[in-house]
Amino acid sequence: xxxxxxxxxxxIGCGCAMxxxxxxxxxxxxxxxxxxxxxxxxxxxxxxxxxxxxRLGALRKADKIDITIAVLPSQPPVPPEVFARQLLGRWxxxxxxxxxxxxAGDPEGPWLASGGRMVRLAGEVPTKEAMVEAKMRIEAVxxxxxxxxxxxxxxxxxxxxxxxxxRYYEERLRAVQASYQLxxxxxxxxxxxxxxxxxxxxxxxxxxxxxxxxxxxxxxxxLWFPVTSWRLRFGAPYAGGNDAVxxxxxxxxxxxxxxxxxxxx
Amino acid sequence: MVDAGMKNQLxxxxxxxxxxxxxxxxDPEVDAGVDAGVGGxxxxxxxxxxxxxxxxxxxxxxxxxxxxxxxxxxVRKYLGEVRKDAExxxxxxxxxxxxxxxIEQELVRILPDRILAxxxxxxxxPNLQPIIFANPVPFVRRGLKGGEDLPEIRFxxxxxxxxxxxxxxxxxxxxxxxxxxxxxxxxxxxxxxxPLGIRRTVWFAEGTGIVREEKERFTxxxxxxxxxxxxxxxxxxxxx
Numbered sequence: 001x002x003x004x005x006x007x008x009x010x011x012i013g014c015g016c017a018m019x020x021x022x023x024x025x026x027x028x029x030x031x032x033x034x035x036x037x038x039x040x041x042x043x044x045x046x047x048x049x050x051x052x053x054x055r056l057g058a059l060r061k062a063d064k065i066d067i068t069i070a071v072l073p074s075q076p077p078v079p080p081e082v083f084a085r086q087l088l089g090r091w092x093x094x095x096x097x098x099x100x101x102x103x104a105g106d107p108e109g110p111w112l113a114s115g116g117r118m119v120r121l122a123g124e125v126p127t128k129e130a131m132v133e134a135k136m137r138i139e140a141v142x143x144x145x146x147x148x149x150x151x152x153x154x155x156x157x158x159x160x161x162x163x164x165x166x167r168y169y170e171e172r173l174r175a176v177q178a179s180y181q182l183x184x185x186x187x188x189x190x191x192x193x194x195x196x197x198x199x200x201x202x203x204x205x206x207x208x209x210x211x212x213x214x215x216x217x218x219x220x221x222x223l224w225f226p227v228t229s230w231r232l233r234f235g236a237p238y239a240g241g242n243d244a245v246x247x248x249x250x251x252x253x254x255x256x257x258x259x260x261x262x263x264x265x
Numbered sequence: 266m267v268d269a270g271m272k273n274q275l276x277x278x279x280x281x282x283x284x285x286x287x288x289x290x291x292d293p294e295v296d297a298g299v300d301a302g303v304g305g306x307x308x309x310x311x312x313x314x315x316x317x318x319x320x321x322x323x324x325x326x327x328x329x330x331x332x333x334x335x336x337x338x339x340v341r342k343y344l345g346e347v348r349k350d351a352e353x354x355x356x357x358x359x360x361x362x363x364x365x366x367x368i369e370q371e372l373v374r375i376l377p378d379r380i381l382a383x384x385x386x387x388x389x390x391p392n393l394q395p396i397i398f399a400n401p402v403p404f405v406r407r408g409l410k411g412g413e414d415l416p417e418i419r420f421x422x423x424x425x426x427x428x429x430x431x432x433x434x435x436x437x438x439x440x441x442x443x444x445x446x447x448x449x450x451x452x453x454x455x456x457x458x459x460p461l462g463i464r465r466t467v468w469f470a471e472g473t474g475i476v477r478e479e480k481e482r483f484t485x486x487x488x489x490x491x492x493x494x495x496x497x498x499x500x501x502x503x504x505x
Contacts, residue, residue: 122412133455137464140483142330157435157453157466164411164436 028077032068032091036060041073043104048145052152065159066094066116067152072103080106084113092116095166096159100151102144110138110151118166119159126165130158307377308407308471311357313345314503317474320443321363323493339363339495341475347372350397356383372397379406382418396420404432405469409450411436418456429456430463440468440477444497447476460484473500 030038036056037049044052052069059065068091076083084101091099095118102110112131119127134154141150319339324332340362347358347370354374361369367389374381381401387393402416415432435451447470454465461482468477478495 136485137455137462137481137483140462140485140488142488157433157451160436161412161433161453164413164434166412168410168412 029086029090030070036067037069037071039069039071041071041104043071043073043102044069044148045145048149052149055156056152059156060094063096063160063163064094065096065156065163066092067098067100067155067159068092069100069102069148069152071148072101075103075106080109080111081113084111088113088115095119096163098155098159100148100155102148104144107144109144110148112151112155114155114159116159116163118163121166121169122162127162130161134158306472307375308405309375309380309474310472311343311375312503313343315343316501316503317341317497318499318501319478319495320498321493321495323491325491326489337364338498341371344370348395350383350401356397358386370395373404374401378408380404384420405450405452407471409434409452411450415452428458431455435466438468440470442476442496442498444473444476444499447473449476458482461490473497 030040032038035053037044037053039049056067056069059067068087070084070087078086080101080103084099087101088097088099092115095116096114097116097119098112098114100110100112112135114127114131134151138147138150138154141147317340319341320336321339322334322336324334326332340360342360342362344358344360346355348356350356356372357375359371359373361371367387369388370386372383372385372395374383380403382398382404383401384395384397386395398418398420402418404415411434413434415434418428418430418432420428431454433453433455435453438449438451440447440449447468449468449470452467452469454463454467456463461484464479464481464483466479467475470476474497475495476497478493480491480493480495481489482491483489
């Protein structure tokens with residue numbers, strides 16, 4: 001990295017860190033709990049907390065779905081939905097994340113915030129629609145504890161659904177990419193085959209032309225019978241055909257090609 | 266500066282936009298090929314007289330806010346073909362018998378690779394007509410994947426209220442019930458029966474049928490009215 005880029009990156013990084021520190025200073029975001037539940041006031045019944053810890057821990061391990069529950073003893077300094085998003089941003093891990101925020105004694109809750117790669121990939125609209133449906137059912141349940149349990153159930157189903165949907169889209173994307181690459185490769189191969197065929201065809205054409213040319217040029221040259229020796233056979237007084245020449249041409253030249261001093265007699 | 270990872274993410278998002286318009290749910294008419302699966306076993310082998318026994322725990326919220334819980338047995342019996350639809354296709358039925366509840370029939374069409382929901386019939390009165398869907402909708406089919414939406418069920422009720430069911434495939438899940446341990450696919454049905462909200466979760470095991478079911482009816486103003494929890498206890502195959 002160039003020195004100037006390093007300086008700029010450092011300044012931007014410092015700025016971000018300072019802004020984050022300032023924000024967290026106001027919000028006083030707690031650290032992520034070791035398990036899945038942040039309940040400093042032990043508001044949740046112990047048995048519920050144990051069952052939920054086990055269930056959500058298994059879900060996180062098996063499906064990379066991270067559902068965390070935060071129970072606050074009093075109202076946070078910012079609106080609970082904002083606080084829930086901030087907490088999710090700090091705590092969230094895994095492909096699918098949800099934070100269920102409950103403020104003890106507040107009938108408006110629980111507040112839900114979701115995120116994660118698979119949830120983003122599944123799309124904003126189906127996620128929002130599903131969240132609205134889930135919220136409606138959670139609100140129908142009476143009792144704060146029951147609402148938290150309903151929220152866990154709803155969010156578990158929703159995140160599993162969205163995670164599988166995200167995975168499905170990812171598979172589809174990979175298939176589209178693979179198909180695109182295959183088409184590209186096929187196109188390149190086809191172009192190479194065409195080029196090779198053109199070169200081979202051209203060479204063959206040239207070779208053929210050369211052969212035809214040679215053939216024609218050879219056929220256009222005079223054709224000579226081989227020179228033969230002659231002798232008198234059986235004491236005959238004459239012989240024929242010695243030094244005969246044939247030429248494919250007009251009859252007017254025949255005489256000029258006839259051997260001079262022939263002894264046809 | 267955009268690093269390679271971020272570039273891949275951006276590419277993924279861009280390509281995502283190309284395919285996000287496509288519903289992952291397969292078109293039932295397109296891939297309706299008859300496939301009996303590995304070993305030639307149908308998705309739900311049935312014979313007339315087959316019986317599934319369930320333990321049902323239902324909680325009813327009374328108007329005074331109190332709750333009433335009861336545990337009963339529910340029997341689902343396969344009746345075979347009971348009628349034909351407008352196109353002359355066979356409609357089969359499961360009869361649902363539960364103490365204190367009018368007998369119901371679930372109207373279905375069982376194909377080697379899928380089960381289509383065709384409607385229902387309540388035998389609460391003598392002159393009741395069955396509800397038959399104009400187009401049967403897939404209840405479950407082989408090869409369902411988590412994250413799929415199945416086609417919505419929508420039909421009018423006699424009183425005028427519209428019944429809507431949205432079906433989501435949540436994903437595969439191993440379930441242990443009294444009848445044993447099963448590899449299932451979890452389906453979530455949500456919707457409205459007029460003012461009532463419905464949430465029904467079904468765990469379906471290929472070759473076995475429904476092994477677990479949770480059903481909840483609620484209103485926005487009145488809260489949860491009923492909650493039912495079904496668990497498969499035993500299957501009795503006819504002729505065995």
